[in-house]
Amino acid sequence: xxxxxxxxxxxxxxxxxxxxxxxxxxxxxxxxxxxxxxxxxxxxxxxxxxxxxxxxxxxxxxxxxxxxxxxxxxxxxxxxxxxxxxxxxxxxxxxxxxxxxxxxxxxxxxxxxxxxxxxxxx
Amino acid sequence: xxxxxxxxxxxxxxxxxxxxxxxxxxxxxxxxxxxxxxxxxxxxxxxxxxxxxxxxxxxxxxxxxxxxxxxxxxxxxxxxxxxxxxxxxxxxxxxxxxxxxxxxxxxxxxxxxxxxxxxxxxxxxxxxxxxx
Numbered sequence: 001x002x003x004x005x006x007x008x009x010x011x012x013x014x015x016x017x018x019x020x021x022x023x024x025x026x027x028x029x030x031x032x033x034x035x036x037x038x039x040x041x042x043x044x045x046x047x048x049x050x051x052x053x054x055x056x057x058x059x060x061x062x063x064x065x066x067x068x069x070x071x072x073x074x075x076x077x078x079x080x081x082x083x084x085x086x087x088x089x090x091x092x093x094x095x096x097x098x099x100x101x102x103x104x105x106x107x108x109x110x111x112x113x114x115x116x117x118x119x120x121x122x
Numbered sequence: 123x124x125x126x127x128x129x130x131x132x133x134x135x136x137x138x139x140x141x142x143x144x145x146x147x148x149x150x151x152x153x154x155x156x157x158x159x160x161x162x163x164x165x166x167x168x169x170x171x172x173x174x175x176x177x178x179x180x181x182x183x184x185x186x187x188x189x190x191x192x193x194x195x196x197x198x199x200x201x202x203x204x205x206x207x208x209x210x211x212x213x214x215x216x217x218x219x220x221x222x223x224x225x226x227x228x229x230x231x232x233x234x235x236x237x238x239x240x241x242x243x244x245x246x247x248x249x250x251x252x253x254x
Contacts, residue, residue, distance in 0.1 A: 022214060026207050033203060037243075042196065043187035043250045047176035067166075074159030081152055102163075110166045116173045 018076055021069040028066045047117075054118040067110040075103040143226035147209055154206040161199060190251060197247045201240040208232035 036042060040049065054060050082095050115122065132145045141149070171182040186192045212228045215221045221228055 019214060019217065022210050026211055026214075029203060030207060033200065037196070037200070038246055041246070041249055043184070045183050047172065047179045050172065050179070070162055074155070074162055077155045078159055081155070106163060106166055109170060113166060113169050113172050117169075 014076055018073060018080075021073040024065070024069050025073055028062065029070075032063075032066065050117050051119055054114065060114065060118055064111065064114055067114070068107055071103045071106050071110070075099045143229045147212070147225075147229040147232075150205060151209050151213070154202045154209075157199075157202045158206055188251070193247050193251055197240060197244055200243055200247070201236055204239050205232060205236040208235055 036045065054063070079095060079099050083092065087095055132141070132148050135149075168182060168186070169179075171178045209229065209232045212221070212225065212232060215228075216225060
């Protein structure tokens with residue numbers, strides 16, 4: 001039995017970011033679910049309530065960081081899964097381009113949604 | 123001195139009856155990850171109705187929440203999220219050098235806690251359905 005095991009990869013910044021975002025997401029995903037399903041029931045969510053919450057700078061910043069970290073963690077996780085399945089060469093390059101584009105689009109659209117929810121005019 | 127034990131490839135799903143706890147944890151973490159990333163894109167798509175204004179946003183959310191199938195899928199989403207969170211904490215701890223010798227027990231604990239939290243949340247997720 002190995003005395004110590006870690007999947008730590010010294011060569012990769014993505015390895016570290018996947019774990020840093022995981023530590024953040026564990027807390028914020030639990031908070032998000034608790035607030036919007038148990039404190040406020042999803043069926044009772046209204047635009048007015050959403051705007052009230054998103055008008056708070058700390059809440060807005062937390063939700064935007066939630067969007068960015070969840071997008072990175074999810075897209076990087078999909079990429080890791082595909083590499084794990086053995087994609088290489090052109091397939092790997094296509095996966096990188098498609099996933100980076102999908103992630104960027106999601107962050108842009110999510111930011112537009114957050115801005116609309118908060119009632120910020122740009 | 124470390125010793126290696128070849129469990130075979132977890133990607134070779136045809137031999138699933140031979141899988142150990144750690145291999146099931148890998149499979150479940152991957153499955154729940156796929157569901158969560160898929161949901162993230164769908165979630166932002168639905169919330170994009172906020173750009174159209176209050177009336178569209180309220181009508182969309184209330185319309186979805188009036189459907190039983192949506193409520194049931196929300197319970198499933200909670201189960202998936204709770205397992206991914208708990209097993210993710212288990213993975214973070216193992217990467218920090220904590221709990222490898224009990225990794226099978228912590229996987230079973232993640233499963234049991236996920237089940238308990240999911241069952242306990244069912245009344246909350248079904249509250250108010252059908253105007254009740």
